[in-house]
Amino acid sequence: MSATVLSDSIIEPQTASTTLIVHMEAEFVKCYCCGLTEECTPAYIERVRERYNGNWICGLCSEAINYEILRSGRLITAEEAMENHMNLCKKFTALKPPPNxxxxxxxxxxxxxxxxxxxxxxxxxxxxxxxxxxxxxxxxLSRSESCLSSLSGS
Structure with missing residues (x-):
């Protein structure tokens, strides 16, 4: 077991590792478009919110928004693409499953x-x-000879 000495005090490795884990703790966050809940680190959540004007968007909706931008015949902003995708999500969640x-x-x-x-x-x-x-x-293409004859001869 190794120990680190700082200013004549001993810090156990378990204390140092638990401090690291506290900074890497994950949080549950809900997608603004589809409502999917994911577990992510606070740093990742913050990066996504910066990209989507303070809204957290899951990876699947993010890809759908990027696809919406590409498939649009005209130049649209990410906000317009997100609005289009949100309307699609609302229509989908409003549908009831078929009886059979x-x-x-x-x-x-x-x-x-x-x-x-x-x-x-x-x-x-x-x-x-x-x-x-x-x-x-x-x-x-035509067969020149059978491969079975070479297998059976060996």
């Missing part, structure tokens, strides 16, 4: 499948080197 989530999921998947099958760009998704195309410059 399984049926709701199946219906949603059916709609996605129908849209993908009815899409006019469906033909464009085929592989460019598809062997069904007549004017394709690339020929399909």
């Amino acid at each position: 989530p399984t049926v709701h999921l199946i219906t949603a998947m059916r709609q996605i499948l129908k849209r993908s099958l009815d899409s006019p760009s469906r033909g464009l998704r085929s592989m460019p080197a598809s062997p069904t195309k007549k004017n394709s410059r690339l020929q399909s």
